[in-house]
Amino acid sequence: MSEVVQNTTGDAGTAAEATAAPRGTTAISEEVVEKIAGTAAREVPGVADLGGDVARFFNSVLDRVGLDEVGDAGRGVSVEVKGTAAVINVVIVIEAGQVVGEVTEAVRVKVIEAVEKYGLQVTEVNVKVDDIELPAAPAAGA
Numbered sequence: 001m002s003e004v005v006q007n008t009t010g011d012a013g014t015a016a017e018a019t020a021a022p023r024g025t026t027a028i029s030e031e032v033v034e035k036i037a038g039t040a041a042r043e044v045p046g047v048a049d050l051g052g053d054v055a056r057f058f059n060s061v062l063d064r065v066g067l068d069e070v071g072d073a074g075r076g077v078s079v080e081v082k083g084t085a086a087v088i089n090v091v092i093v094i095e096a097g098q099v100v101g102e103v104t105e106a107v108r109v110k111v112i113e114a115v116e117k118y119g120l121q122v123t124e125v126n127v128k129v130d131d132i133e134l135p136a137a138p139a140a141g142a
Contacts, residue, residue: 033115034077037088037125040114041077044106046098048133050076051091086115087124093131100129 038050076091088111094103104127112122 028081028118028120030079030081033079033081033086033088033118033120036114036118037079037090037111038075038077040110041090041092041107044103044110046095046103047092047107048095049093049131051093051130081120084119085121085123087126088115088122089126089128091128091130093133094129096132096134104129 041047041050078089080087090107090111092103092107094100107127108125111125115122
């Protein structure tokens, strides 16, 4: 697992420079960046869920056996970190009736803002729309 390493002097630098900082280092794992990005993406109006079909299927199985929170935080998000730069991939399910371009751009902006607050530089946010959530059909006899 890769992690982002920063020095505590306030200078952004490479991982090697940060490790040599006289006052210590700070490391942020890719898993943490995935959670930050996933939380930000979920907050965007028009995003119904995160993750592809397989990830959502396994999550529903975990929910049924009482492991509701396992895998939810970073599901649908993958991150590659090099030094202090991050490339983020987000897979979303969009709500029916939403404009894909508007929702994906809002996800991109929200994820970049959230991750960069932690001192990382986001070089790319790639958003894949994997599915659409259709309105629930009315129950028979209702």
